[in-house]
Amino acid sequence: MANLKPAESAWGFYMEVLDCGYPPNVRNFNVLMHKLCKEGKIVDAQMVFDEMGKWGLLPTIVSFNTLINGYCKSGDLKEGFRLKSVIEESGMRPDVFTYSVLINGLCKESRLDDANRLFDEMCDRGLVANDVIFTTLIDGQCKNGRIDLALEIYQQMLKKGVKPDLITYNTLINGLCKIGDLKEVRNLVDEMSTRGLKPDKITYTTLIDGYCKEGDLESALKIRKKMNEEGIKLDNVAFTALISGLCREGRVVDAERTMREMLNAGMKPDDATYTMVMDGFCKKGDVKMGFKLLKEMQTDGHVPGVVTYNVLMNGLCKLGQMKNANMLLDAMLNLGVVPDDITYNILLEGHCKNGNPNHFDKLRSEKGLISDYASYTSLVNEINRTSKDRQRG
Structure with a gap:
């Protein structure tokens, strides 16, 4: 009976069994409800x-809990609490699973x-909370940024002699990493x-992500080494965090190497990861590598957006390659990538710093570009003022 799938088949079969004169069974009704809820x-x-009642069968606490669980998972808490009231009115008592x-x-x-009030009610009724309930409460507090309260619940858990499991610790570590409290994490x-x-793997990945976001790249790399020693493979989150951390530290060659490892492991970097590495190379003056990665992105099925093109545009302008920057703008427009104010300001600053602010004005007219006019006039005036100051000097 429990192995029949889908649930409708089990229900149809059971009804046929009942029609043949076999007595109904509460356990089988519970199994059917469990399948349907799942x-x-x-x-x-x-x-x-409801059919149980028609056969004169009384639902057990398992029957109620199965249905309550189904309603809660479907987001209907109101019905879940209504059933809890029915349990109490029928002379039964909600158990730990009901409360959980x-x-x-x-x-x-x-x-x-x-949730805290319901937890207190459960304790007042003499029920002993298990690790699942404590971890659920801790997770709720962590997800809402109330880490102090999560730690209080954790201490309460220890005082009551309930042993935290790996899920409990991973939940707390994740919450603490999000607020950057690496001391408490350790x-x-x-x-x-x-x-x-x-x-x-979850613990290590959370630690790598947390360390990288707080700028502690060395600790993150130590965790990575430990994972390799234990034969635990890095996932997308860990690779992306390491690439970000390496780029932030200016170790762009290591970042690119890590991205290759990610690709070799069968994982695809997203647009942001590619752009991050491209930005690292462009900041080092290696725009050629940036364009190589752009081509790779496109070959891999990505459609680079304005942020990616802005990174390359900025790299070209910083090298004074204004002709190539203008050609990149043409390529963007031909591909339907709409430049934003950052694009315009990068180009404007590039043309001004390379002694030809009027060229940007010409570009605006030819391409029909609409830029932040305030930024334009402000920067041109600043360039002109600086130029006059130099002449006076």
Whole structure:
């Protein structure tokens, strides 16, 4: 019965069995509801639940919990709480699973105060919270940026003798990395080891991302080395974080090498990652490599946007290659990439610094460009003023 798929087949088969005179069974009704809820068919699950009553069967706490779980996962918390009331009115008591499901639903809707109140109610009724409930509450606080409260719940968890698992630690580490509290992150990693828990791929990836965002590239690279030693492969998030960190430190050759490793591992860098590496090379004056990566992007099926072209435009202008910058503008327009104010200001500054501010004005007229006129007049006036000051000197 439990192996029949899909749920409608199981239901049809069970009805045939009942029609043959076999007595109905609460357990089988529960299995059917579970299947339907798993498939997101909560209306059908409710019909099965109602059918139990027609056969004179009393739903168990498992029956109620299955349906409550289904409603909560479908986003109907109101119906979940209504069923909790029905449990209480029928003389049964909600169990830990009932509370766990409802608390999870409240946390997903960011109703954290309501989740805490429900948690208190559960404890007042003598039910002992497990690691799942504590982790759910911690996760809810972390996702809403309330890390201090998450740590308080964690301490409460320890005081009650509930052992945190790897999911608990990963949740806290992720929350702390998001606010840049690397000191507390290190404390938690040490605590994990003390409790005999070994970091997994999620832990390491979170740490790499957190360290890179806070500018601690060396710590991130140490984590990467540790992953390699343990045979744990980097994922998209870890590769992207490392590439970003390397670019930020000006280690653009290492960043490009890391991107090659990412490609060889079967992962595709996104537009932002390609652009990041291109920007690194352009800032080093290697615009040729920037264009090589542009071609690679296009070959890989990416459609570079204005941000990517602005990076190349800026690189050309800084090298004084204004003719090539103008040609790149033509290429952008031909490809349907609409220049933005940043594009115009890069070109304007390039032409002004290379002694020909009027050339940009000519470009504006020929191409029908609409730029930030205030930026244009301001920069031209500044160039003219500087030029006059030099002549006086």
